[in-house]
Amino acid sequence: MQRRGFLKLFTSILGLGALGAFAYPLFRFLLPVESAAKVKSITLPKSEIPVNTTKDLMIGGTPSILVNTKEKGFLAFSKVCTHLGCLVKYDQERQIFICPCHAGIFDLEGNVVSGPPPKPLQKFAVKVEGDNLVIG
Amino acid sequence: MLLTTLGFCLSGYLLPWSQLSFWATTVVTTIPTAFPVIGDIICNILRGSENVSGATLNRFFALHVAFLPLLLVSLFALHVFLVRRVGISAPPSGSEEPNDWREFRHESHPDGLPFYPYFVSKEVLMTVVYLIIMFAIISFVPALFIPADANTPADPFNTPEHIRPEWYFLAPYEMLKLIPNRFLGIALQLVLVMVFILWPFIDTSKNYNILKRPLLLTLFFVTIVVWVGITIWGSF
Numbered sequence: 001m002q003r004r005g006f007l008k009l010f011t012s013i014l015g016l017g018a019l020g021a022f023a024y025p026l027f028r029f030l031l032p033v034e035s036a037a038k039v040k041s042i043t044l045p046k047s048e049i050p051v052n053t054t055k056d057l058m059i060g061g062t063p064s065i066l067v068n069t070k071e072k073g074f075l076a077f078s079k080v081c082t083h084l085g086c087l088v089k090y091d092q093e094r095q096i097f098i099c100p101c102h103a104g105i106f107d108l109e110g111n112v113v114s115g116p117p118p119k120p121l122q123k124f125a126v127k128v129e130g131d132n133l134v135i136g
Numbered sequence: 137m138l139l140t141t142l143g144f145c146l147s148g149y150l151l152p153w154s155q156l157s158f159w160a161t162t163v164v165t166t167i168p169t170a171f172p173v174i175g176d177i178i179c180n181i182l183r184g185s186e187n188v189s190g191a192t193l194n195r196f197f198a199l200h201v202a203f204l205p206l207l208l209v210s211l212f213a214l215h216v217f218l219v220r221r222v223g224i225s226a227p228p229s230g231s232e233e234p235n236d237w238r239e240f241r242h243e244s245h246p247d248g249l250p251f252y253p254y255f256v257s258k259e260v261l262m263t264v265v266y267l268i269i270m271f272a273i274i275s276f277v278p279a280l281f282i283p284a285d286a287n288t289p290a291d292p293f294n295t296p297e298h299i300r301p302e303w304y305f306l307a308p309y310e311m312l313k314l315i316p317n318r319f320l321g322i323a324l325q326l327v328l329v330m331v332f333i334l335w336p337f338i339d340t341s342k343n344y345n346i347l348k349r350p351l352l353l354t355l356f357f358v359t360i361v362v363w364v365g366i367t368i369w370g371s372f
Contacts, residue, residue, distance in 0.1 A: 029198070032180040033191050056293060061186065063293050083318055085166035086159060087295040100297050101163060102313045118170075118318045 041136035046128070049074070054090050059124055059136040063087055066126070066135060069095065069108065076135045077110050078122035088121065097121065137211045139329070140204060145304065147200040150193060156283065158290035159299050161196070162188050170322045187292065220251060300370065307363050310370030 001009075040060050049055050049068045056079070057064045063079045067090060077097070079087040086101035096113060097106040104115035111120045127134045150161045165188060168178035184191030249255070273280055285296060301309050308325055315321035331338065339352075346353050 029195070030181055030184075032183065033185050084163040084312070086163065086299070087293070089295075089297075100295050100299055101159070102309075116312060116316050116318055116321060 041134055043129075044133045044135065046131055046133055049133070052092065054092075057135065062122070064124060064135075065090060065097075066133070067108070072108060074126040074128070074133055075108060076124035076126050077106075078124070080122070081117055082112075082119045082121065083115070083117040137208065137215065139333070140208045140211060142304070144200065144204050144208075145302070147196045147204060149302075150188075150196045151200065152286065153193060153290045154286050155288040155290055155294075155296050156285050156299065158188060158292065159295050160301055161192060165192070167322055170319045216251075303367065303371070306370035307366040310366045313370075314366075 042057055042059060044055070044057075044066070049066055051068050051070050053068055055066045057066055057076070059076070059078070064076060065079050065088075066074065066076045068074050077088075079097075081088050081099040081101065081104050083099060083102055083104050086099050088097040088099045088104070088106065090097055095108050097110075099105075099115065099117070102116055104117040105113040106117070106121050107113050109120070110123050112118075124136045146160075146164060150157045165179055165182045168182070169175040171178075180186070182192070182195075183189070184195050285299075288296070300306065311325060312318075312321045315324065341349065341352075343349060346356065
């Protein structure tokens with residue numbers, strides 16, 4: 001091999017190595033971190049949520065809300081608005097969920113009533129087992 | 137450069153880790169999810185995790201102090217290069233002849249002024265004036281432009297009531313509220329930004345004088361009025 005060719009090859013390899021040494025940590029930095037193990041379901045005593053009250057919970061890493069209404073009983077939803085990720089608030093009087101960011105409104109079934117959200121709130125199953133509730 | 141500056145506003149906004157900054161970042165990083173397939177991947181890369189967290193703060197800090205300054209300086213260098221290479225656009229009331237694509241040469245423009253020191257000194261003067269004003273505000277009235285909510289520490293379990301972005305993002309915010317379809321609301325804004333960026337390439341008219349182009353002039357004023365109107369609307 002000619003000296004010129006060897007130097008070209010050698011500097012190319014060195015250059016690629018330097019690029020790799022820069023790119024790899026950058027790639028590692030940009031790689032999203034794994035989230036911790038999530039609690040998939042929660043058990044609560046029924047007495048903790050009297051009629052017409054709510055309780056904030058974390059289900060599967062998602063901020064959620066448990067509502068106890070006179071008419072529909074226990075209902076659990078993700079509080080994450082399906083529009084752009086803000087957390088909805090429950091309006092006890094009107095029995096609706098309102099997103100404070102872009103005014104999306106959801107009914108007690110989680111369906112979109114008005115505003116820009118593209119789909120209903122995520123709903124969690126609620127099972128009554130004796131004096132306890134199993135959510136999620 | 138304008139968009140990069142807005143990028144600075146956005147990435148720096150999260151750094152105080154307040155309620156406003158946390159939820160503004162949540163909204164902004166959720167925007168890509170309106171697009172199928174790649175949306176969730178982009179969202180995860182932006183956040184560094186499933187939700188806005190310490191990892192997001194980490195990468196927004198890196199963006200704010202490492203990537204964006206480099207990008208802005210590069211764009212500034214390109215801007216100065218193009219000013220030298222192409223020349224500055226004539227004001228609408230000025231010459232109707234477009235500038236030739238040529239480098240400034242003092243020999244061929246004996247009445248011209250060289251960039252250094254004349255224009256550099258003007259730039260330096262404006263920079264110093266800006267720094268004086270900025271440091272005066274920081275030293276004597278630090279809360280002048282800081283809303284009260286900006287001092288509330290971030291709470292990932294509670295979105296504050298009546299949350300609104302800063303004034304310069306009020307128009308996009310209100311558009312997201314007004315357009316009932318999430319994808320359309322976001323896509324429309326992206327298209328507007330692309331038109332804004334690519335306008336010099338889209339507008340192929342020989343006539344550079346906007347005052348002699350009634351349609352373009354009307355479009356310009358309508359855009360400004362609509363933008364200001366939506367911004368005011370968004371503030372209520």
